[in-house]
Amino acid sequence: MKAILPDSSGLSPSNTSAPSVPPAELAEARLGDPLNPNRTMSFAYARHIDESESFPSDAIHALYDHGFHRYFVPTELGGSFRSFAELGELIRVLSRRDLTCAVAFSTLFWSFLTWMEGSDEQKSFLADFILRQEGAMCLAYSEKDHGSDLLAGDTVAKSGPDGFRVSGEKWPINRATISGVCYLLATTNASAGPRGLSLFMLDKSRLDKAHFSNLPKAPTHGLRGSDVSGIRFHDCLIPADAIVGRTGMGLEIALKGFQVTRALCAAFSLGAGDTALRTTLHFASNRKLYHERVVDIPHCAATLSDAFIDLLICDCVTASGLRAFHAVPEQMSVWSAAVKYFVPTAIESMMQRLSVVMGARGYMRDEHECGTFQRVLRDASIVSIFDGSTVVNLHALVLQFRQLARRRSGHADHESKLGRIFNLDASVEAFDPGRLSLASRHGNEALDGFGSTLRVIKSRELAHGVREQDLERIVAFAEQLALEIEKHQLQFASAEFETGHLQPAKAFETARKYCGLHAAASCLHTWARTDRHVSSFFSSGRWLPLAGERIFRNYLGRPEPEWGNPSSLEAVEELKRLDQEGRMFSIAGLRLGS
Amino acid sequence: MNGLQTEQALREWLMEHLSKALKTERGRLDADAPFARYGLNSLDAVTLVMDLENELGIDLPPTLLWDQPTINKCAAHLATLRTEAAVQLDARR
Numbered sequence: 001m002k003a004i005l006p007d008s009s010g011l012s013p014s015n016t017s018a019p020s021v022p023p024a025e026l027a028e029a030r031l032g033d034p035l036n037p038n039r040t041m042s043f044a045y046a047r048h049i050d051e052s053e054s055f056p057s058d059a060i061h062a063l064y065d066h067g068f069h070r071y072f073v074p075t076e077l078g079g080s081f082r083s084f085a086e087l088g089e090l091i092r093v094l095s096r097r098d099l100t101c102a103v104a105f106s107t108l109f110w111s112f113l114t115w116m117e118g119s120d121e122q123k124s125f126l127a128d129f130i131l132r133q134e135g136a137m138c139l140a141y142s143e144k145d146h147g148s149d150l151l152a153g154d155t156v157a158k159s160g161p162d163g164f165r166v167s168g169e170k171w172p173i174n175r176a177t178i179s180g181v182c183y184l185l186a187t188t189n190a191s192a193g194p195r196g197l198s199l200f201m202l203d204k205s206r207l208d209k210a211h212f213s214n215l216p217k218a219p220t221h222g223l224r225g226s227d228v229s230g231i232r233f234h235d236c237l238i239p240a241d242a243i244v245g246r247t248g249m250g251l252e253i254a255l256k257g258f259q260v261t262r263a264l265c266a267a268f269s270l271g272a273g274d275t276a277l278r279t280t281l282h283f284a285s286n287r288k289l290y291h292e293r294v295v296d297i298p299h300c301a302a303t304l305s306d307a308f309i310d311l312l313i314c315d316c317v318t319a320s321g322l323r324a325f326h327a328v329p330e331q332m333s334v335w336s337a338a339v340k341y342f343v344p345t346a347i348e349s350m351m352q353r354l355s356v357v358m359g360a361r362g363y364m365r366d367e368h369e370c371g372t373f374q375r376v377l378r379d380a381s382i383v384s385i386f387d388g389s390t391v392v393n394l395h396a397l398v399l400q401f402r403q404l405a406r407r408r409s410g411h412a413d414h415e416s417k418l419g420r421i422f423n424l425d426a427s428v429e430a431f432d433p434g435r436l437s438l439a440s441r442h443g444n445e446a447l448d449g450f451g452s453t454l455r456v457i458k459s460r461e462l463a464h465g466v467r468e469q470d471l472e473r474i475v476a477f478a479e480q481l482a483l484e485i486e487k488h489q490l491q492f493a494s495a496e497f498e499t500g501h502l503q504p505a506k507a508f509e510t511a512r513k514y515c516g517l518h519a520a521a522s523c524l525h526t527w528a529r530t531d532r533h534v535s536s537f538f539s540s541g542r543w544l545p546l547a548g549e550r551i552f553r554n555y556l557g558r559p560e561p562e563w564g565n566p567s568s569l570e571a572v573e574e575l576k577r578l579d580q581e582g583r584m585f586s587i588a589g590l591r592l593g594s
Numbered sequence: 595m596n597g598l599q600t601e602q603a604l605r606e607w608l609m610e611h612l613s614k615a616l617k618t619e620r621g622r623l624d625a626d627a628p629f630a631r632y633g634l635n636s637l638d639a640v641t642l643v644m645d646l647e648n649e650l651g652i653d654l655p656p657t658l659l660w661d662q663p664t665i666n667k668c669a670a671h672l673a674t675l676r677t678e679a680a681v682q683l684d685a686r687r
Contacts, residue, residue: 194636
């Protein structure tokens with residue numbers, strides 16, 4: 001049952017238009033209901049690998065059997081990757097079942113380092129390795145003593161006549177042991193500063209086993225079945241053709257690679273968030289306290305509503321953030337940092353609030369749907385840390401403030417760009433990695449183009465079930481947001497240059513606000529520009545004033561919105577309806593597997 | 595880039611700009627020392643290039659200061675771009 005996307009699915013590599021069956025939908029259909037213990041990646045299975053701390057080899061093998069690995073390989077190399085948004089949807093579907101499996105399987109996204117910067121031979125090797133050998137990879141950047149300080153690494157690759165001799169230790173590395181390919185960042189010139197690092201793609205089967213070894217699995221708080229271990233090289237000969245790009249390009253490639261993977265990480269959080277909310281909703285719907293069902297107690301209902309709205313906000317941020325790779329890749333140094341900061345932290349705090357509704361059940365490892373709540377809470381808490389922590393992402397934004405304030409991008413083509421990013425119905429252009437940049441010279445379309453969307457919203461006629469009162473609130477929200485964006489642009493423009501990691505704490509708070517503005521704008525852009533493939537609740541805009549209220553309160557220090565406090569009861573009713581109909585808590589309300 | 599016609603003028607301008615950006619007295623800057631000595635990390639260097647672009651009115655590779663890691667090297671490199679930049683500027687007018 002290998003490599004199985006039948007032609008009838010409309011997913012053949014030559015088909016570059018939107019597929020008739022999106023991979024996420026296909027994955028839901030094939031993986032089914034995770035509450036059914038007989039399914040691949042069921043909650044019972046997730047409990048088993050968590051409790052036994054065993055690597056989910058059989059589930060991952062099944063994911064390859066289903067052909068999901070193909071979505072990580074570009075179509076021109078025989079795979080099915082066309083769109084980061086599509087790939088993100090797939091990762092979300094896997095993540096809602098079990099994050100340990102999803103994260104272990106998705107180390108495949110490191111292959112983009114090769115698709116972006118590798119030689120033709122490296123691309124061909126890697127495509128074959130993934131598509132025909134169930135290949136998987138690890139990313140060996142971190143070192144025990146240096147964390148995210150990549151330039152401080154002690155791993156050295158010395159050039160010689162027969163290749164490079166590598167010595168050093170990388171830890172903690174996801175799939176360091178259970179992987180065939182290792183991306184290694186090592187120093188090739190200690191005196192060349194940022195040009196001193198080089199990136200290597202190592203085919204471990206070609207290395208002398210006497211010269212490298214693995215460090216034992218590190219026990220972790222969540223993702224307990226993961227192979228979080230390390231790899232140690234001691235005078236290990238690696239072939240000269242293992243280098244990705246050229247000598248000295250390692251840091252540049254690594255930073256661009258992070259732009260891709262950081263944005264994709266949001267999909268882990270979205271999947272985990274769906275499950276945390278769903279299992280809480282089930283609990284609250286069935287449990288009675290004080291003669292009331294928990295779901296009907298106002299405080300609990302408000303918590304559920306807030307969580308649902310948070311998921312919709314994060315969905316807008318993620319979907320547009322992933323589409324931006326295709327439309328405005330030169331801005332991704334900003335978008336990716338905003339997405340990676342906003343989504344994991346918003347969903348982690350949403351889960352913490354849901355734990356109040358779950359009460360003691362949320363703390364038990366075997367109760368209520370296989371102890372899923374406590375597991376997903378533990379598992380998801382790593383997403384804001386790995387692949388560039390919250391602080392790293394906010395710092396990346398702080399460094400770009402002055403540039404962002406200059407808003408160099410012309411105003412003429414806002415409409416076209418906004419349509420390509422935020423109209424989720426529109427097909428995406430081919431991804432051009434050559435347009436990624438270490439810093440954005442072209443601002444951030446979500447904020448720079450907000451005026452265009454404000455005009456669209458203000459001139460919008462009532463349609464799609466939008467009620468007059470809701471539209472008034474949405475317009476008020478959009479107008480307030482435009483003022484906030486203007487106010488903060490002035491703040492960014494006056495930001496002073498600070499070197500290194502000595503940025504004042506206030507700058508990080510400003511970066512947090514920036515992410516809030518980006519999120520609020522993403523919601524309004526997405527609503528204004530997407531018609532089809534959305535749930536009626538989404539298109540009605542009833543969620544938008546609530547979303548605005550949450551973002552203004554949590555990120556902009558504005559607790560009482562001027563557009564009035566809409567009722568959260570409708571959101572809870574929608575939540576129940578989506579669950580009863582077996583649909584994802586998302587913009588599109590994807591049909592879930594049964 | 596008016597007034598910055600020579601490598602010397604570019605070096606002077608770079609010293610002035612960096613001493614302000616790095617909050618370091620001009621006299622303490624060594625034109626042959628790597629930027630890293632002044633606490634400029636790799637991403638700072640990228641954003642500083644964006645500042646230079648704005649001042650000079652030309653597009654520069656974001657990794658300019660990675661490849662030309664001292665004031666002298668950077669000034670020499672910018673001088674070689676000068677003619678081309680002047681042409682670009684003329685074309686923009």
